[in-house]
Structure formats: structure tokens, C-alpha cells
Amino acid sequence: MAKSRVLVVGGTGYLGRRIVKASLAEGHPTFVLHRPEIGTDIEKVQLLLSFKEQGARLVEGSFRNHGSLVDAVRQVDVVICAISGVHTRSHQILLQLELVDAIKEAGNIKVRFLPSEFGTDPARMGHALAPGRVTFDDKMVVRKAIEEANIPFTYISANCFMGYFVGGLCQPGKIIPSTESVCLHGDGNVKAIYVDEDDIALYTIKTIDDHRALNKTIYIRPPQNILSQREVVMAWEELIGKELEKTSISEEEFLSIIKDQEFAWQVGLGHYYNVCYEGCLTNFEIDEEEEASHLYPEVAYTRVKDYLRRYV
Ligand code: NDP
Numbered sequence: 492m493a494k495s496r497v498l499v500v501g502g503t504g505y506l507g508r509r510i511v512k513a514s515l516a517e518g519h520p521t522f523v524l525h526r527p528e529i530g531t532d533i534e535k536v537q538l539l540l541s542f543k544e545q546g547a548r549l550v551e552g553s554f555r556n557h558g559s560l561v562d563a564v565r566q567v568d569v570v571i572c573a574i575s576g577v578h579t580r581s582h583q584i585l586l587q588l589e590l591v592d593a594i595k596e597a598g599n600i601k602v603r604f605l606p607s608e609f610g611t612d613p614a615r616m617g618h619a620l621a622p623g624r625v626t627f628d629d630k631m632v633v634r635k636a637i638e639e640a641n642i643p644f645t646y647i648s649a650n651c652f653m654g655y656f657v658g659g660l661c662q663p664g665k666i667i668p669s670t671e672s673v674c675l676h677g678d679g680n681v682k683a684i685y686v687d688e689d690d691i692a693l694y695t696i697k698t699i700d701d702h703r704a705l706n707k708t709i710y711i712r713p714p715q716n717i718l719s720q721r722e723v724v725m726a727w728e729e730l731i732g733k734e735l736e737k738t739s740i741s742e743e744e745f746l747s748i749i750k751d752q753e754f755a756w757q758v759g760l761g762h763y764y765n766v767c768y769e770g771c772l773t774n775f776e777i778d779e780e781e782e783a784s785h786l787y788p789e790v791a792y793t794r795v796k797d798y799l800r801r802y803v
Contacts, residue, residue: 495568495603495700496520498550500590502542503535506609506652507573509692511542514571517696521547522567528553554586560593564602569699570594571605576626578755584629591636603699604642606633609649609691611762611771612708619771622754623761645698646708649691650684650772653798657685660727661720663763668727668802672736676745676767679721679737684772686711687793694783694790703780711783713792717773726796730803742768 497514501507502523514521523542529535539549550566552559564570572590575581587606594602613627613634637644651657659665660673661683694711698704718726728734740748745768749760765771779785784792 492700494519496522496566497696497699498522498524498563498567498570499573500524500570501573501575501607503529503538504573504575505654506688506691508538509689510571510573510695511547512545513689513692513696515542515545515547517693519696519699520567522550522563523547524552524563525549526553527551528555554589557589557593557596560590561596564590564593564597567602569603569605571695571699572607573609574607576607576610576630578626578758582626582629582758584626584633587633588636591633591640591642594642595640601643603645603705604637605645605647605695605699606630606637608646609652609695611650611765612646612648612710614708615775616765616771619765620761623758623765625758626762643705645704645706647691647695647698648708648710649686649694650711651686651766652691653685653687653793653795656683656766657723657795657798658802660724661763661767663760668799669735670731670733672738673724675720675724675737675739676763677739677742679724679739680719681767681770682717682719682773683766683770684712685716685718685723685795685798686713687798690790690792694787697783697787697790701786703786707781709783709786710777710781712777713784713794715794716792718795720767723795723799727799727802730796730799 497519499511502511511523525539543549550563552563572587574583576584613630616627660668698709749757
């Protein structure tokens with residue numbers, strides 16, 4: 492079977508660039524949206540050119556120009572969107588409604604759409620506190636539009652990006668592990684799930700020609716990477732051959748600190764609360780058939796301890 496043609500939207504982003512790389516590596520004809528709005532952003536332009544050198548095709552298109560999005564979508568079988576969705580960086584999740592309209596209009600072929608999700612499953616976050624819940628609510632608005640338009644989809648629940656969570660030993664606002672100290676969330680024993688960003692991209696690409704992932708949420712839960720904060724810290728301590736000084740912040744203290752932050756940080760800290768105190772990533776069961784490392788055992792995923800070696 493010929494490999495699907497893939498359009499990556501948000502291809503120069505933190506995750507998007509990895510999705511482009513994985514799509515090319517897996518042999519998919521790969522198209523990357525080139526938005527005219529990036530103008531003279533030399534980093535983005537150079538990255539796009541490097542994709543072209545590696546065999547990708549650049550397609551000009553803008554969220555401000557519906558026709559250009561329709562034209563871009565008409566060239567492919569699968570659209571993967573990795574548009575921004577972290578408030579402390581940029582959050583443009585609802586712009587994807589334009590993309591849904593374009594896919595609907597292009598509708599001559601049944602294009603599968605993978606919207607920008609790649610985190611906590613928003614369908615399980617109806618209880619989340621404001622304002623952090625805005626991320627989940629917006630992602631659900633996009634899901635609703637996709638499903639109402641009968642667009643085939645796959646939703647990727649990627650859990651915690653390692654760069655943020657493992658790099659910072661699960662502490663918000665930190666992305667490099669200290670060799671001196673760490674602050675634990677409560678007793679530090681709540682389990683979360685950590686995934687290397689390149690692995691997220693590869694698993695994502697693996698789903699697109701797989702009928703088992705059609706119209707489903709696929710969870711990335713590499714079994715060796717389901718760990719508590721204490722276990723992540725222990726892996727780091729083993730690598731540096733030293734025990735860190737540990738303090739702890741209670742659930743009540745953490746919640747009270749959130750209130751004093753600016754909006755973007757309230758959202759981000761809300762997510763850390765969901766993950767590190769509530770255990771929202773691990774407090775439910777899934778079937779094997781919904782789990783990426785089970786579906787694609789050929790992917791040699793990165794273990795937390797191996798990821799941490801880069802910081803030694
Ligand atoms: P980035 O912040 O790196 O942005 C991705 C892309 O969004 C940009 O490169 C750009 O695309 C596009 N974009 C930004 N602003 C606009 C705009 N105004 N109009 C059109 N396009 C725009 O995204 P991330 O890689 O950090 O996030 C991708 C997804 O991953 C999100 O859904 C996010 O929620 C999720 N995530 C999950 C995490 C986790 O731990 N589970 C952690 C971080 C993110 P272009 O290339 O065209 O310039």
C-alpha cells in the first residue's frame with residue numbers, strides 16, 4: 492500500500508519539526524505548510540528550507556486565507572496539526588476550526604485529521620479547575636467540530652513531554668535538573684507518564700496508515716516511563732551519584748500559589764496540579780489496543796533515565 496501523503500501544519504514548532512522529521516523518515520510524501528506570516532523569521536525560514544532539502548514539499552498557506560488552506564489540504568491524505576497550545580508560549584488551538592472548515596470543503600477525499608492535542612486526554616478533563624481547563628475545553632471544541640463534520644480522525648494523547656517534565660524533575664518553571672535540590676509535589680508518589688518528543692512524533696506517524704487508530708484516541712504510555720516524581724528524581728540521583736536535598740509542597744499550598752500568578756502561569760500550574768497531585772494521566776485504565784507502545788512494539792522508545800543522561 493502506498494504511504495499516505497501528509498501535510499504538517501505548525502511544522503516549525505517544537506513538536507511539529509519532529510513530526511516532519513518522523514514523516515520523512517517513515518517514507519511518507521511530506522508537505523509542510525509555509526505561512527506567509529512568518530515573513531523574515533530567519534529561524535523558521537531556514538528550518539523550512541532544511542525540510543525541503545530532506546525531501547519535504549513546502550506549501551504556501553495561511554489561516555487568514557481559507558482558499559489557500561483548502562488547496563493545501565487537497566494535496567494530501569492526512570493532515571497533522573501541531574499548532575501551539577501552551578499558554579506560557581502561545582495558544583492558538585481554536586485556529587484549527589479554520590482547518591476543519593478547509594478539510595470539510597476539500598472533502599473530495601476522506602482526509603484523516605490529527606488535531607493539535609499531544610497531552611492529557613481532554614475528554615477526561617471535564618472536572619479540571621479554571622483557568623487551566625481552557626486548554627482542554629478548546630481542544631474539545633475542535634474535536635466537536637471534527638466529529639460534526641464527519642472527518643476521520645486520530646487523537647494522540649502523549650502525556651508529558653520529557654523536555655518539560657523530566658528535564659525539570661517535574662517542577663513547573665524548571666527545565667534543567669538541579670544537582671542540589673528538588674521540591675516534591677506532596678509525597679512525590681503520584682505516577683505520571685513521560686514521553687520523549689521524538690518518540691511522540693514517531694508514534695503519531697505510525698498511527699496514520701493504521702486502521703486500528705481510525706476514529707480513536709491513541710494513548711502513548713510506554714510502560715517503563717510510568718513513574719512517580721520520586722522515581723524520576725531517583726533516576727537522576729543515580730546518574731549524578733548524589734542524593735538531592737528534598738523539600739515538599741502540599742496540595743493546599745500549591746493551589747494557593749496558583750491564584751497569585753498571571754493568567755498564562757495559572758493555566759500551566761493548573762496542568763501540573765492535574766498531573767502531579769490528581770494523577771490525571773494514570774488514574775484510568777485503557778485497552779492494549781489503544782496504547783501506542785503496544786501497537787508499535789518496533790519503536791525502541793527512550794527511557795526516562797536515558798533521557799536524563801543529556802543533562803549530566
Ligand atoms: P509551538 O509553541 O512550538 O508552536 C507550534 C506552531 O504553532 C508554530 O511553529 C507555528 O507554526 C504555529 N503557530 C503559532 N502561532 C500561530 C498563529 N498565530 N497562526 C498560525 N500558526 C501559529 O507548539 P508546541 O510544539 O509547544 O505545541 C504543540 C502541541 O503540543 C499543542 O497542542 C500543545 O498543547 C502540546 N504540548 C503538550 C505538552 C505536554 O507535555 N504534553 C507540552 C507542550 C506542548 P509555523 O510552523 O507555521 O510557524
